[in-house]
Amino acid sequence: MNGFKIVVLAKQVPDTRNVGKDAMKEDGTVNRAVLPAIFNPEDLNALELALQVKDKYPESVITVLTMGPPRAAEIIREGLYRGANNGILITDRKFAGSDTLATSYAISQAIKKIKDYDLIFAGRQAIDGDTAQVGPQVAEKLKIPQITYAEELKEINKDKIIIKRRLERGVETVSCQMPVLITVHSSADDCRPRHAKFLMKYKHARTNSELEENNELKDLINNREYLKITEWNVVDIEADITYLGLSGSPTKVKNIENIVLQSKEAKNLESTDQDLESFIIELIENHTIG
Amino acid sequence: MRNVFVYCELEDNIIADVSLELLTKGKSLASQLNCKLEAIVIGSNLNEIDKQIYKYGVDKVHLADDKRLYPYLTLPHTSIVTKILNDNNPQIVLFGATSIGRDIAPRVASSLRCGLTADCTSLVIGDHYVKKDEKEYKNLLYQIRPAFGGNIIATIINPDMHPQMATVREGVMKMEVFNETYKGEIKQINVADYVSDTDFVLEIIERHIEKSKINIKGASIIIAGGYGVGSKENFKVLYELANILGAEVGGSRAAVDAGFIEHERQIGQTGTTVRPKLYIACGISGAVQHRVGMEESAMIVSINTDKNAPINSIADYNIHGNVAEVLPKLIHFYKKNSK
Numbered sequence A: 001m002n003g004f005k006i007v008v009l010a011k012q013v014p015d016t017r018n019v020g021k022d023a024m025k026e027d028g029t030v031n032r033a034v035l036p037a038i039f040n041p042e043d044l045n046a047l048e049l050a051l052q053v054k055d056k057y058p059e060s061v062i063t064v065l066t067m068g069p070p071r072a073a074e075i076i077r078e079g080l081y082r083g084a085n086n087g088i089l090i091t092d093r094k095f096a097g098s099d100t101l102a103t104s105y106a107i108s109q110a111i112k113k114i115k116d117y118d119l120i121f122a123g124r125q126a127i128d129g130d131t132a133q134v135g136p137q138v139a140e141k142l143k144i145p146q147i148t149y150a151e152e153l154k155e156i157n158k159d160k161i162i163i164k165r166r167l168e169r170g171v172e173t174v175s176c177q178m179p180v181l182i183t184v185h186s187s188a189d190d191c192r193p194r195h196a197k198f199l200m201k202y203k204h205a206r207t208n209s210e211l212e213e214n215n216e217l218k219d220l221i222n223n224r225e226y227l228k229i230t231e232w233n234v235v236d237i238e239a240d241i242t243y244l245g246l247s248g249s250p251t252k253v254k255n256i257e258n259i260v261l262q263s264k265e266a267k268n269l270e271s272t273d274q275d276l277e278s279f280i281i282e283l284i285e286n287h288t289i290g
Numbered sequence B: 001m002r003n004v005f006v007y008c009e010l011e012d013n014i015i016a017d018v019s020l021e022l023l024t025k026g027k028s029l030a031s032q033l034n035c036k037l038e039a040i041v042i043g044s045n046l047n048e049i050d051k052q053i054y055k056y057g058v059d060k061v062h063l064a065d066d067k068r069l070y071p072y073l074t075l076p077h078t079s080i081v082t083k084i085l086n087d088n089n090p091q092i093v094l095f096g097a098t099s100i101g102r103d104i105a106p107r108v109a110s111s112l113r114c115g116l117t118a119d120c121t122s123l124v125i126g127d128h129y130v131k132k133d134e135k136e137y138k139n140l141l142y143q144i145r146p147a148f149g150g151n152i153i154a155t156i157i158n159p160d161m162h163p164q165m166a167t168v169r170e171g172v173m174k175m176e177v178f179n180e181t182y183k184g185e186i187k188q189i190n191v192a193d194y195v196s197d198t199d200f201v202l203e204i205i206e207r208h209i210e211k212s213k214i215n216i217k218g219a220s221i222i223i224a225g226g227y228g229v230g231s232k233e234n235f236k237v238l239y240e241l242a243n244i245l246g247a248e249v250g251g252s253r254a255a256v257d258a259g260f261i262e263h264e265r266q267i268g269q270t271g272t273t274v275r276p277k278l279y280i281a282c283g284i285s286g287a288v289q290h291r292v293g294m295e296e297s298a299m300i301v302s303i304n305t306d307k308n309a310p311i312n313s314i315a316d317y318n319i320h321g322n323v324a325e326v327l328p329k330l331i332h333f334y335k336k337n338s339k
């Protein structure tokens, strides 16, 4: 064997980091307009580790798998521009409202359909929810081991992969056979930038739904198989719909409270116990800290 | 009776603080629900380990003792926890939101097909009414957590699929002895019935303590110190506050030049630009080169002896005072009020 079959799980997320003063509207709701949809940051670290495997074993094949609305195809193109070989978008209205359990079920069904894989890389967590659950849950559903919080690829050969993990109070180096699912920590290498060659090659890559919206590229894509981004729905992945969407999600959102930022007018405090304690209580109550 | 369970983490045979905090919370939930508190402890050479936790009000300890079970490994621990939960049908299960807890809890939730809410900041018992079905749920666990990068606070419930599972970070819940002489019982597990050899496919080659790279850009709270902090020694209290709040420490160029803090932490035009949720500027005058690197922060607090320091004009809160006096008080009042 000269290469590995690798799946990278990547999600398109609203950019919730670095929220500035304009992140919340006057009425206290999230101002989504200022939060662009981006490639989940740690999924880029995951893609980089996959690309490092491919650097060592150039015949490896990397598939970027994403579940989301049709526009999440953008994530797959971003992956192709950086060196992935192909991509699969799983998209269906029936997925709407899925929590991590339902999401990991759908993703694991898609991976079962891919069938032949040695390594699955995921980000540690997605910044829209910070749950860090989908990776381990996909591994459980596929009945394969998991290595969480990977920071560095130490070694890989046909029998095993050796990974350095980043833990709270230190690091751990582990060795495991394949197939295995690896979640990647932000302290791993940053993803390499887009490559001009791949950008040229794949800039017209499209899913079928995208072609339906705009069929100018149809002839071009029909002549070039590699420009077709695979798109699967519930039926394609043979999913049981009772495990999907709201009905397949054990967790329900009962209530959402938006955080209203303080008025911009400065408050002046003295360093008395009374001022400082009420200041701390204010920050705790408006969820700035704690 | 369907009880409250806590998965306890070990560090060299000492129960981790986060687990003791969860036992304290678990006990109060159990009292409210009129049920028992049970703990799961998995490790090696666990003689007398139960004594460490009874006083937190533990009624029963499920103990899995085998030399292969420490340090923590995902698969064998998952197999044991899953089987214990399946056999005992608890209503609530709590895990630390730690490297270990966030590794095991989702895997267990997936095999039990139940929900899991990560990083809860508050857990409360409450009812739920579904209008559509005219269905009333009594005594559910409200799992309250920030979401969307901390911009919203969501209350999550699992009405139908149980157990209700949640992870909580260290330091979020209070640790409090329930009764010094409280005594529960031990249920020793026959490990061979719970794990298989295939659970040991992963091998730990090496473990050691290693500091992580500094990442002030990714921090949602930054405690920044300037020349006014006075010395490297005085910066310790900034680290202490940062530790408690899960924040990073940053500095002005004057503080870096004076050797109070390393260059990687410099904020400003020639350092890093940050936009955290909360920026606490301690003894920083607020020169324009510093401000361009932090003025987009969602909330700015300035602690300064000079009421007219330029930074105060962009701050949301100005605390007039000496950093060395104000910070210890903030730490004290935070500890007092956060639980």
Ligand SMILES: Cc1cc2nc3c(=O)[nH]c(=O)nc-3n(C[C@H](O)[C@H](O)[C@H](O)COP(=O)(O)OP(=O)(O)OC[C@H]3O[C@@H](n4cnc5c(N)ncnc54)[C@H](O)[C@@H]3O)c2cc1C
Pocket (backbone or CB within 6 Å): B225, B226, B227, B228, B229, B230, B251, B252, B253, B254, B255, B266, B267, B268, B269, B270, B271, B282, B283, B284, B285, B286, B287, B288, B289, B290, B293, B303, B304, B305, B306, B309, B321, B322, B323, B324
């Ligand atoms: C080209 C260029 C690039 C620069 N880039 C940067 C940059 O990237 N980042 C940066 O920070 N600076 C930068 N500077 C430097 C900048 O101009 C300021 O000199 C610097 O930010 C001042 O740091 P400071 O506020 O810590 O110190 P000072 O200006 O000395 O202020 C100290 C403050 O502490 C207060 N204070 C004193 N004692 C106490 C106490 N016990 N308790 C509370 N408050 C107290 C004082 O009232 C004062 O406000 C740059 C300068 C140049 C020319």
Ligand SMILES: Nc1ncnc2c1ncn2[C@@H]1O[C@H](COP(=O)(O)O)[C@@H](O)[C@H]1O
Pocket (backbone or CB within 6 Å): A009, A010, A011, A012, A040, A042, A043, A046, A065, A066, A067, A068, A100, A103, A121, A122, A123, A124, A125, A126, A127, A129, A130, A131, A132, A133, A134, A135
């Ligand atoms: N909809 C999705 N599509 C593809 N990958 C996902 C999706 N949701 C989660 N993941 C993967 O699972 C990781 C953890 O996500 P989360 O549990 O949501 O924090 C992410 O970093 C992704 O690698």
